[in-house]
Amino acid sequence: MRYLPLSDADRSAMLEKVGASSIDELFRDVPEGLLLDGPIKGLSLHASEMAVERDMSAMARKNMVAGDVPFFLGCGAYKHHVPATVDHIIQRGEFLTAYTPYQPEIAQGTLQVLFEFQTQVARLLGCEVANASMYDGSTAMWEAIGMARRITRRTLAIIHEGVHPHYVSVARTMAKFTGDSIADRSPQLSGDMQIDKLLAEIEANQPSCVVVQYPDILGRITDLQPIADACHANGALLVAVVTEPVALGLIKSPGEMGADIVVGEGQSIGVGLQFGGPYVGLFATREKYVRQMPGRLAGETVDAEGKRGFVLTLSTREQHIRREKATSNICTNSGLCALAWSIHMTLLGEKGLTALAQLNHARACEAAKRLSAIPGVRLVNDSFFNEFTLELPVEARPAVHAMVKKGVLGGVSLGRLYPAEPQLANGLVVAVTEVASDEDIGALEAALKEVCK
Amino acid sequence: MTAVNPSGWRPSSPATSGSEMQPTVTGNRALMLEEPLLFEIGSRDQTGVDIEQREGGNRLGGLERSGIDLPGLSEPEAVRHYTRLSRQNYAIDLGLFPLGSCTMKHNPRLNEKMARLPGFADIHPLQPQETVQGALEVINRLAFWLIDLTGMHGVAMSPKAGAHGELCGLLCIRAALEARGDARQVVLVPESAHGTNPATAAFCGYRVENIPATKEGRVDLEALKTRLGPDVAAVMITNPNTCGLFEPQMKEISDAVHAAGGFVYCDGANFNAIVGKVRPGDLGVDAMHINLHKTFSTPHGGGGPGSGPVVLSEALSPYGPLPFAAKYPDGSFKMVEEEHAGEEHPDAFGRMVAFHGQMGMFTRALTYILSHGADGLKQVAEDSVLNANYLLRSLDDVLDAPFGFSGPCMHEAIFSDKGFADGFSTLDVAKALIDEGFHPMTMYFPLVVHGAMLVEPTETESKANLDQFIAALRSIAEKAKASDPSLKAAPVYAPRRRLDETLAARKPILAYKTPAPDGVSAAPLAGGG
Numbered sequence: 001m002r003y004l005p006l007s008d009a010d011r012s013a014m015l016e017k018v019g020a021s022s023i024d025e026l027f028r029d030v031p032e033g034l035l036l037d038g039p040i041k042g043l044s045l046h047a048s049e050m051a052v053e054r055d056m057s058a059m060a061r062k063n064m065v066a067g068d069v070p071f072f073l074g075c076g077a078y079k080h081h082v083p084a085t086v087d088h089i090i091q092r093g094e095f096l097t098a099y100t101p102y103q104p105e106i107a108q109g110t111l112q113v114l115f116e117f118q119t120q121v122a123r124l125l126g127c128e129v130a131n132a133s134m135y136d137g138s139t140a141m142w143e144a145i146g147m148a149r150r151i152t153r154r155t156l157a158i159i160h161e162g163v164h165p166h167y168v169s170v171a172r173t174m175a176k177f178t179g180d181s182i183a184d185r186s187p188q189l190s191g192d193m194q195i196d197k198l199l200a201e202i203e204a205n206q207p208s209c210v211v212v213q214y215p216d217i218l219g220r221i222t223d224l225q226p227i228a229d230a231c232h233a234n235g236a237l238l239v240a241v242v243t244e245p246v247a248l249g250l251i252k253s254p255g256e257m258g259a260d261i262v263v264g265e266g267q268s269i270g271v272g273l274q275f276g277g278p279y280v281g282l283f284a285t286r287e288k289y290v291r292q293m294p295g296r297l298a299g300e301t302v303d304a305e306g307k308r309g310f311v312l313t314l315s316t317r318e319q320h321i322r323r324e325k326a327t328s329n330i331c332t333n334s335g336l337c338a339l340a341w342s343i344h345m346t347l348l349g350e351k352g353l354t355a356l357a358q359l360n361h362a363r364a365c366e367a368a369k370r371l372s373a374i375p376g377v378r379l380v381n382d383s384f385f386n387e388f389t390l391e392l393p394v395e396a397r398p399a400v401h402a403m404v405k406k407g408v409l410g411g412v413s414l415g416r417l418y419p420a421e422p423q424l425a426n427g428l429v430v431a432v433t434e435v436a437s438d439e440d441i442g443a444l445e446a447a448l449k450e451v452c453k
Numbered sequence: 454m455t456a457v458n459p460s461g462w463r464p465s466s467p468a469t470s471g472s473e474m475q476p477t478v479t480g481n482r483a484l485m486l487e488e489p490l491l492f493e494i495g496s497r498d499q500t501g502v503d504i505e506q507r508e509g510g511n512r513l514g515g516l517e518r519s520g521i522d523l524p525g526l527s528e529p530e531a532v533r534h535y536t537r538l539s540r541q542n543y544a545i546d547l548g549l550f551p552l553g554s555c556t557m558k559h560n561p562r563l564n565e566k567m568a569r570l571p572g573f574a575d576i577h578p579l580q581p582q583e584t585v586q587g588a589l590e591v592i593n594r595l596a597f598w599l600i601d602l603t604g605m606h607g608v609a610m611s612p613k614a615g616a617h618g619e620l621c622g623l624l625c626i627r628a629a630l631e632a633r634g635d636a637r638q639v640v641l642v643p644e645s646a647h648g649t650n651p652a653t654a655a656f657c658g659y660r661v662e663n664i665p666a667t668k669e670g671r672v673d674l675e676a677l678k679t680r681l682g683p684d685v686a687a688v689m690i691t692n693p694n695t696c697g698l699f700e701p702q703m704k705e706i707s708d709a710v711h712a713a714g715g716f717v718y719c720d721g722a723n724f725n726a727i728v729g730k731v732r733p734g735d736l737g738v739d740a741m742h743i744n745l746h747k748t749f750s751t752p753h754g755g756g757g758p759g760s761g762p763v764v765l766s767e768a769l770s771p772y773g774p775l776p777f778a779a780k781y782p783d784g785s786f787k788m789v790e791e792e793h794a795g796e797e798h799p800d801a802f803g804r805m806v807a808f809h810g811q812m813g814m815f816t817r818a819l820t821y822i823l824s825h826g827a828d829g830l831k832q833v834a835e836d837s838v839l840n841a842n843y844l845l846r847s848l849d850d851v852l853d854a855p856f857g858f859s860g861p862c863m864h865e866a867i868f869s870d871k872g873f874a875d876g877f878s879t880l881d882v883a884k885a886l887i888d889e890g891f892h893p894m895t896m897y898f899p900l901v902v903h904g905a906m907l908v909e910p911t912e913t914e915s916k917a918n919l920d921q922f923i924a925a926l927r928s929i930a931e932k933a934k935a936s937d938p939s940l941k942a943a944p945v946y947a948p949r950r951r952l953d954e955t956l957a958a959r960k961p962i963l964a965y966k967t968p969a970p971d972g973v974s975a976a977p978l979a980g981g982g
Contacts, residue, residue: 001825003750003912003913004829004913005915006840011978013521014842014843015524017846018842018845018846018861019846020491023835023839025859027731027838027861029698029699029700029860029863031701031704031728034731034732034735036730036731036831039729039830040602043598044823044826045826046824046825046826047824052567053563053566055823056567056816057567057572058587058822059591060570061587063584063586063588064576065572065575066575066576066577068564068571068973073580075579076578079577083481083502083528084530084620088532089539089563090754092539093544093546093547095558096565096754097544097560097753099555100553100755101755101756103887103892104949104954105884105952106888106892107543107755107951108541108949109538109539109540109542110755112488112490115964116490119492123522124521128962128964129964130963133757135614135757135758136806137807138807139806167807170805171807172764173802173803174803175804177656177657178656178657179681221513221514223514223516250518251514251516252517252951263769265807273574273575273576273577274813275576275577275588275808275813276807276811277578277613277809277811277813278757278758278812280758290961290963293734298757298963299961299962299963301954301957302953303951303953304953305950307950308948309949310952313688313963314958314961315958318648319648319651320648320649320651324652324654324655325462326648326652328656329616329619329652329653330614331647331649332744332757332759333757334753334757334758336755336757336758337757343531345523346491346526346531346534347502347528348501348523348525349497349498349499349500349524349525350522350524350525351497351498351500352500353523356504357901358508359505359506359507361510361511361512361513362508362510365509365512366509366510370825381512381514398827401583404584408966409577409580409581419792420792426688434505435542
């Protein structure tokens with residue numbers, strides 16, 4: 001077997017060294033009858049590289065590839081062009097096949113990258129400090145709610161309308177077990193994000209935190225400052241959720257507008273779609289809350305010769321030191337995706353990120369104009385970045401399937417995300433990034449016209 | 454006899470070694486290149502991408518941003534920055550990485566190639582299901598392999614890492630108990646458990662109590678039985694345990710826990726030792742996470758991403774989370790989400806992640822599993838156990854093996870610091886191994902062994918590699934017993950000498966701050982200590 005270096009002669013010599021007459025003697029602690037005597041029945045046996053490649057490729061070919069068709073899906077995962085450099089670097093064995101940097105003297109590569117990642121994330125989100133990554137945006141949001149509970153010693157979290165419904169579902173699941181309560185509601189097909197209602201709820205309910213997505217699931221953008229002010233006046237924290245960080249190349253960061261914790265899904269920078277994972281959770285906050293933060297942190301220090309170096313730090317928050325008193329049970333995070341994120345962000349820089357964001361917005365504006373001109377189709381949003389919601393004259397869910405038959409992946413129907421909300425059934429969320437060409441937008445326009453007839 | 458040092462290289466004389474090396478103008482030392490921070494070499498005006506300029510439209514709601522302060526690098530500068538940094542890392546691709554309980558095995562490159570097929574890498578999680586049948590097939594096939602390899606009833610694929618899998622398993626247990634109106638409050642965890650176990654139990658609202666161990670390093674069955682009762686929701690056991698030993702009474706433990714109305718959670722971090730040899734389902738386990746990044750060779754990536762599917766017993770399967778990939782008699786696949794949960798999975802405890810789990814890890818793990826097959830995976834377990842026992846018996850005359858007397862170990866060997874000279878510690882041994890070109894073993898874990906050194910070679914190491922490691926560790930152990938002061942200076946040849954972790958924690962600097970123009974350095978965070 002190509003991954004196993006021991007020869008039969010090695011095995012015999014080693015068995016002799018350990019004083020065993022057979023390999024199964026080394027398994028003698030396994031009670032009789034429970035040690036299997038041969039390969040598990042009904043499972044295939046070892047296969048050559050070529051055979052496995054054929055098998056896997058056959059399954060890959062059954063999927064419709066985003067890059068092969070006009071593609072407009074978003075809602076928490078975005079298709080952007082990732083420079084070739086990113087994938088090349090993350091496949092260097094020194095990054096790919098390293099472990100968590102527990103021995104800092106021989107892990108400065110990973111540690112310096114994490115320190116740079118933390119700084120880039122903090123600056124992009126407008127916060128003072130960021131951690132070395134979480135699993136994804138949805139788990140980062142849940143951790144933020146838990147952190148707000150620890151800081152405020154309150155247990156009600158208000159999740160404002162427009163937070164990704166799967167994120168809400170994760171929070172509701174976790175809350176069942178932690179004693180938190182979650183107040184949430186679904187959005188309306190309207191540009192009005194009901195901010196006045198939210199401000200009244202904050203005052204009336206004195207929550208631990210308010211969670212607002214920016215831009216939200218319908219693509220709407222709202223000024224977070226009044227919400228932050230209301231939170232702070234009532235002893236609550238504002239948690240902002242960003243699922244499309246490219247937007248922050250063009251619009252104000254949540255931190256600038258007073259958010260106390262900013263979490264995000266980092267996938268759209270450097271990490272491909274990959275059918276939902278692995279992605280990279282972003283988590284940033286104020287310096288004063290750092291000891292309540294979950295997850296790993298890289299920090300600067302010096303070595304015995306006084307040279308600058310980096311280590312994992314403030315570990316007394318973490319499970320391997322604090323055990324049942326830790327801020328979170330997270331251990332492995334999304335290290336390699338954080339590296340990919342950081343490389344892409346370094347290649348972009350502020351100049352490239354701003355240009356990328358402008359290109360996204362320009363294309364989205366153009367698409368919104370063309371699509372909302374289709375008879376019966378209405379643009380829901382007053383504001384948006386690269387994603388907006390259309391109200392169709394027909395149910396959006398079958399429309400999406402009908403567009404697939406025309407070779408167009410034309411958006412995410414709100415019926416898929418909110419199956420229990422009939423008032424959203426005609427909503428179609430369309431994401432338009434730099435990968436959508438003029439021809440792609442034309443193909444979507446033509447397909448949508450047909451299905452809306 | 455294998456040559457320990459086949460190149461014929463001999464240590465240089467003390468006068469030319471270590472810290473007495475001559476300084477260079479650049480700070481570089483030949484192939485060892487210093488690299489500044491991105492923020493010291495990049496600029497806001499520099500970029501490594503060419504992006505079409507396009508104006509038109511402004512629907513931003515009046516929230517335009519001014520200034521982000523993110524430096525960029527041109528492509529050649531970026532490639533060099535990260536390549537130089539990569540060379541300051543140790544990695545499996547460079548050599549033995551015997552971190553106990555972490556299973557740092559070779560990461561086959563076929564796995565990487567398959568994960569990058571556009572049909573897997575470039576599909577959106579919310580694509581209509583008729584366009585992702587192949588992806589759902591991968592998830593479903595991997596799920597059945599995991600079920601068959603463990604002899605369990607069901608599997609939850611969505612947890613993102615081992616600790617997330619633990620959470621999934623305990624939430625299934627809590628949901629099952631709540632379904633029968635049973636409000637048990639306590640989870641029992643051995644002292645030798647990974648820190649994630651008690652952290653997870655506490656997160657789920659349970660009170661954590663320790664289970665004592667015997668002097669042979671196993672769970673004390675009698676003490677456990679005494680503690681079991683109507684308040685115990687679950688027992689969390691790692692098997693093989695973190696001392697590298699199989700729990701021979703696992704079945705009796707499970708039976709006792711079940712008889713008392715509780716559930717058995719097994720931490721599957723060490724599944725590599727028994728894959729294809731023993732099925733946890735036969736041991737009475739109710740839930741066990743499988744770290745795909747350990748047993749099934751998906752790369753660790755410097756700390757993730759991982760993937761932690763959880764196999765479940767028949768009693769717990771009804772409570773597993775949404776969504777999951779189901780196969781139908783017509784050969785089609787469906788991702789069952791909240792919408793259809795009522796018909797297909799009504800007792801699901803909820804949802805753990807936004808989408809379906811770590812697809813990129815599923816493709817890698819399935820590729821690895823298909824490569825090895827049932828016969829190869831059995832050989833994986835056997836070779837990993839053989840390699841560990843070979844290390845144990847090649848070192849137990851110079852290092853104290855606290856459980857060596859009780860028989861063979863599984864996939865990892867544990868040693869203590871007993872016999873080291875005063876003032877010499879496990880840390881010194883670990884740092885000296887760095888100078889010998891090895892990654893150190895897991896240090897000071899598990900907590901039940903003083904100065905623990907947990908060595909897991911994995912099955913992907915050759916005998917020659919093991920012999921070289923043994924020779925190095927023997928020499929270092931002798932020095933630690935003989936008070937050799939050179940150990941205290943180690944590492945000397947690494948990119949950095951020992952780092953001041955106390956300073957890092959006392960005055961945390963967690964992000965780069967541009968120095969003030971007069972050269973005043975960045976201030977550390979307030980409120981340190």
